[in-house]
Amino acid sequence: MFPDFEREVKDCLREGVEKVEENGDIPINPHDKIADISSTVSFKVAKRDKKDPRDVAEDILKHLIAIKERYYLIGKIDAVGPYLNFYTSKKFLSETLKKVLSEREEYGSLHYRGTILLEHTSANPDGPIHIGHIRNSIIGDSLGRILKKAGYDVEIQYYVNDMGRQVAVVAWGMERFALDQDKKIDHGISKIYAGANKLLGADAFRKEEVDSLLKRFEDGDGVTIKRFDNLVSRCLEGIRSTLDGMNISVDKFVRESQFVFNGDVNSIISSLKDERYAYYEDGALMMDLGEFGFEKDFVVTRGDGTSLYPTRDLAYHAWKSERCDRMIDILGADHKLISSQLKVILKILGYKEPEIVIFEFVSLPEGSMSTRMGKFISVDELLEKTEEQAYLEVDKRRKDLNEEEKRKISKFISIGAVRYDIVKISPDKATTFNWRDALDFEKRGSPYIQYAHTRACSILNKGGSYDEPDLDLLREEQEIKLIKKISRFPLAVKEATKDLRPNIIATYARELAEQFGQFYKDIPVLNAPNGLKNARLALVDAFRIVVNNVLQLLGIHAPKYM
């Protein structure tokens, strides 16, 4: 409903401001600090006419008042100093609730169109995913859900690096170390990978063995390919089960090697060598991207003509480019340079450019993580510990529940807590992981929002069904504030979609739950007189629907009780 109000305010302003002969953009601010929407046009007009913006605001206000009756979602309009403030009408409030109650889980959906290929995670299959990778997965998964809500047709892809040097190192290590059968497969592989790296050290001879393994793979040697494929598939199985456990789904795992074997990489290389930016150095094909602002040249092939990861990535993006309207990649900060070079080269070749969402690193108090060194905290371990902690919290409060129920609750609380803690942080903030915060459930994170949902469910459960509510009875401050917050959900979806920032949804979810908390405290529902009770039940139901929809966008379970 808020977008409709926004449109009315814009139309109304345009009409009113024309009277003072101003045509350009009409600036409005939807923030709810003071009014529901405010406008700063007065400054603009005042500057042009060299007048006091406060006088201009008064002047415009007169015109607005005269026409405002035709805008049924606008209630009060006033001018505070130079600011023109718009407030929603009573009609707006009841229309908002009607819309939520009829659209249900569709509420908040927008009408954007097109297909998007969203790539996220794409962690190398050399071990389990750790708390750095999961930031990628959570941002990507949440964004995917948000973009679907916005109306896009979204396919999630995980690009599998199945022929990189790390895979060769694991394959090499497999022959020298026994796989720990007690461990989850990706953890077992990680141990071998770290062990192999240690053994390789600076040993040139051993490194040559790894190189020749890689060469045999690229030359299409059946046995080597099978070995690589086997361990990549098994590692991926482990990664996939971790992702599943966090409500993260991937539509397609795309293997890097397919672009080498089907000739795509070679055709990219031959197109590139005909470009005027191309040159050879010691047998390696290079691209001078100086005119695009890159100091360092881009290396397309090794001296021996074999391809490098960025070149194979180019082939992957060229392939994606022909299968969608938009490509979005979620990448760690270490890919900033390479991804902007990739964009430029795709453009040179005439392909679509991906939109890149960069997130900064997650480090440990003792420094950065490294799969190669075996120095990381895995997502499996994080979930295990948070679930354990969540169990203590559940057990403390719900002695009445049986073991199975308590386990079930601890599980969705811990998944939600982890997801929320990560998604709420702006992607461009580097963070340091610490156990104290990760295991703290006494803050306004996911459990708080889930709890608001359970309270609403509990009221609805006890209140029974309601019929034909007279929504105009909802006149208390906390009722109105809650409805207004509910009305802004589509706005949050729109902003998160436009900026590709899922943390906007996380903030909205918290604000929505906070508003319900205040409502809950001040407004009795079950003990209210009949008509009012009916209307309030409808409001609680509307809140329940919206908080459920928001949690859905964050991949967090909305429980009926906890």
Place this chain on the structure above:
RNA sequence: GGGCGCGUGGCCCAGUGGAUAAGGCGACGGCCUCCUAAGCCGUAGAUCGGGGGUUCAAAUCCCCUCGCGUCCGCCA
């Protein structure tokens, strides 16, 4: 050395051109005969790293500077 990002109360963090800088943790003080206290209310705590500039208006834009992170040709 260069590029990019970040710097907001003791700690974490939202806000990226407009009004009184939003929350959380921690601290202090209140609220359960009443829909789950995983809650609600209140108090203390911020020269938005520092300096200069643009603007009617700057945490937000520009320049300089300091600190941290990250990247900088045959790894991925």
